[in-house]
Amino acid sequence: MFKQMKGWFALTVILSLLALGSSCGNKATNEATPETATTGTPFTPTGKEGTVTGVIAYTGAAPAPKKIDSSADPVCGQSNPNLSTEDTVVKDGKLANAFVYVKDGTTADGKKIADYTFATPTDAVALDQKGCHYVPHVLGVQVNQKVKITNSDPTQHNIHPTPKSNPEWNQTQPNGAPPIEKTFARAEVLVPVKCNQHPWMKSYIGVVKHPFFAVSAEDGTFTIKGVPAGTYTVAAWFEKGGPNGTEKTMQVTVPASGSGKADFAFGEAATATSRPGGLQMMPAIEVPMIARH
Amino acid sequence: MSSIKNRKSAIKNMQRGLHRFALLVAGATFFLIIAGALVTSHDAGLATEDWPLSNGQVFPEMVGNLFWEHGHRMVATTVGLLTIGLVILLYRWVFLRFVKRLLGMQGHTSLHPGEPPQWLRRLGLIALVGVIVQGLLGGLTVKLMLPLWVSTAHATLAQLFFCTTVALAVFTSKSWVQYDLTVEEKGTLPIRYVCAAASATILLQLVLGATLRHSATWDKHLPTELLVAHIVGAIAVALILATATFLILRRHPEVKFLTRPATIAMALVGLQLLLGVAAYLTRLKSPDDPQPLHPMVGITVAHVACGALVFATTIVMTLRASRALRSAPSWVTGEVAASRGI
Numbered sequence: 102m103f104k105q106m107k108g109w110f111a112l113t114v115i116l117s118l119l120a121l122g123s124s125c126g127n128k129a130t131n132e133a134t135p136e137t138a139t140t141g142t143p144f145t146p147t148g149k150e151g152t153v154t155g156v157i158a159y160t161g162a163a164p165a166p167k168k169i170d171s172s173a174d175p176v177c178g179q180s181n182p183n184l185s186t187e188d189t190v191v192k193d194g195k196l197a198n199a200f201v202y203v204k205d206g207t208t209a210d211g212k213k214i215a216d217y218t219f220a221t222p223t224d225a226v227a228l229d230q231k232g233c234h235y236v237p238h239v240l241g242v243q244v245n246q247k248v249k250i251t252n253s254d255p256t257q258h259n260i261h262p263t264p265k266s267n268p269e270w271n272q273t274q275p276n277g278a279p280p281i282e283k284t285f286a287r288a289e290v291l292v293p294v295k296c297n298q299h300p301w302m303k304s305y306i307g308v309v310k311h312p313f314f315a316v317s318a319e320d321g322t323f324t325i326k327g328v329p330a331g332t333y334t335v336a337a338w339f340e341k342g343g344p345n346g347t348e349k350t351m352q353v354t355v356p357a358s359g360s361g362k363a364d365f366a367f368g369e370a371a372t373a374t375s376r377p378g379g380l381q382m383m384p385a386i387e388v389p390m391i392a393r394h
Numbered sequence: 395m396s397s398i399k400n401r402k403s404a405i406k407n408m409q410r411g412l413h414r415f416a417l418l419v420a421g422a423t424f425f426l427i428i429a430g431a432l433v434t435s436h437d438a439g440l441a442t443e444d445w446p447l448s449n450g451q452v453f454p455e456m457v458g459n460l461f462w463e464h465g466h467r468m469v470a471t472t473v474g475l476l477t478i479g480l481v482i483l484l485y486r487w488v489f490l491r492f493v494k495r496l497l498g499m500q501g502h503t504s505l506h507p508g509e510p511p512q513w514l515r516r517l518g519l520i521a522l523v524g525v526i527v528q529g530l531l532g533g534l535t536v537k538l539m540l541p542l543w544v545s546t547a548h549a550t551l552a553q554l555f556f557c558t559t560v561a562l563a564v565f566t567s568k569s570w571v572q573y574d575l576t577v578e579e580k581g582t583l584p585i586r587y588v589c590a591a592a593s594a595t596i597l598l599q600l601v602l603g604a605t606l607r608h609s610a611t612w613d614k615h616l617p618t619e620l621l622v623a624h625i626v627g628a629i630a631v632a633l634i635l636a637t638a639t640f641l642i643l644r645r646h647p648e649v650k651f652l653t654r655p656a657t658i659a660m661a662l663v664g665l666q667l668l669l670g671v672a673a674y675l676t677r678l679k680s681p682d683d684p685q686p687l688h689p690m691v692g693i694t695v696a697h698v699a700c701g702a703l704v705f706a707t708t709i710v711m712t713l714r715a716s717r718a719l720r721s722a723p724s725w726v727t728g729e730v731a732a733s734r735g736i
Binding site: 167168169170173174175176177185186256257259261269270271272273275295297298299300301344 | 444458461683
């Protein structure tokens with residue numbers, strides 16, 4: 102009797118594992134739970150929107166880019182012989198690839214920016230894999246806006262975002278494969294993206310509920326357009342300085358049809374209101390979270 | 395007289411073949427543990443979303459991290475096949491008897507001298523179930539995108555499977571089968587219990603190590619709480635293993651059957667502690683590296699491999715202590731009797 106029970110127990114364990122394995126494909130994990138907070142006042146531009154402009158400075162000596170050993174995949178070495186890290190791209194004391202966004206604030210007519218809803222853009226944001234690195238290194242999208250991922254390399258990649266609030270997914274994209282289109286259903290600044298084929302490949306996607314975001318250019322400048330007049334907390338995120346990057350904030354007033362200034366500084370002597378580990382939900386615009394699985 | 399000699403020689407050859415095959419399985423499993431550790435250190439576990447195929451292929455182009463992940467799968471498949479082979483070897487007499495019975499031939503009820511006992515055959519079956527479950531856990535961890543509990547279970551079962559294959563090699567070895575010098579336990583603290591406690595402590599330490607390793611990829615810092623727990627575990631392992639070795643060397647210095655694994659285990663623990671410090675130092679720096687670098691990968695993998703060897707040697711020591719410090723199992727005496735034609 103006892104022997105039979107042991108046999109059945111072993112069989113049950115094996116079958117359970119088999120069933121679990123077969124039912125846990127990518128399909129389930131790819132299903133993003135839709136954004137639930139669709140209530141709110143639809144944002145309508147008045148034509149008197151302003152801009153937030155600024156420069157991201159880097160104080161102190163910037164670390165030199167580190168050379169990447171791509172010998173594990175010869176194609177990478179051939180297509181991009183000078184492959185190096187892109188975490189701190191500094192030119193003339195100005196920092197590129199900082200993600201700047203309106204984190205919180207109130208418009209001139211007294212409404213919280215979080216109380217507005219914004220139409221999802223129909224055009225997709227491009228993320229390419231070229232020369233065995235992600236291009237661009239940092240990008241921003243609105244919630245539910247499509248990210249179109251392409252592979253321009255003659256080798257295979259796999260795209261693996263590791264978000265905290267959105268569902269994680271991992272998809273192989275062989276060379277010549279059609280683009281992959283994905284969306285993120287929840288605001289999250291920022292979603293790290295890696296490639297498990299080539300561990301040096303990293304990208305960051307800032308997912309926000311509104312269109313008020315920008316990424317600093319090579320000269321450190323950025324412009325956030327179409328911002329309604331009001332007073333806002335503007336945040337700038339830089340991927341180094343903490344396990345999940347560093348975020349700094351400042352108050353900016355945007356006049357009607359005018360421009361607000363938001364200059365940030367990162368690096369050794371940087372001050373301001375820094376908060377290491379900025380890869381978190383935007384508290385002001387956050388919607389109630391639903392468990393991922 | 396000559397027939398007894400021939401029979402003895404046949405048994406010897408058969409045992410030697412089984413033992414060598416068990417050693418091959420254990421060696422291949424050790425290599426598989428190294429291959430698995432290389433996957434973790436390179437963060438290659440999700441180099442393909444597929445399982446059991448890689449990118450829909452049996453033999454994909456093994457570039458980048460797919461080399462480590464698919465290589466691990468190939469080694470794992472080999473170990474699985476070898477384990478099936480070992481089970482066939484263990485059960486071949488049972489199978490022959492079954493065929494004889496089916497064909498109505500004579501001799502289907504008589505046991506072959508030197509035939510592995512039922513408990514040893516069952517241990518082989520446990521190993522087979524273990525390797526199947528291990529494969530499924532490997533698939534599960536890919537499909538679920540490396541959840542900590544599945545990855546840890548996969549790493550822990552790897553060590554338990556290795557320990558089972560080592561035990562099979564021990565039980566089929568000449569030194570085990572022919573050992574007949576049972577020594578009585580001396581002192582108040584039985585060595586067998588200390589050895590068993592050392593094995594259990596090492597297993598717990600391996601679980602902690604696996605959890606620590608899988609809780610952060612190379613570009614993230616290791617969680618401090620787990621790190622501290624693993625360091626405390628290392629101290630506990632060193633102390634209990636030192637106690638076991640000390641007791642063996644002091645009470646039974648003449649019994650090489652015990653002193654040899656004890657000395658090796660102690661030497662391996664010393665090496666493991668050094669590798670642990672080195673692994674920590676290289677791992678501390680790795681989040682600032684552009685990719686998993688060779689020193690970090692090499693040292694952490696060596697640390698995992700050495701941990702497996704410490705566990706295996708302690709298991710050998712524990713089994714031998716149970717063999718040498720109390721009466722021999724009945725199947726061995728039975729076999730000796732059979733070999734003498736009694």
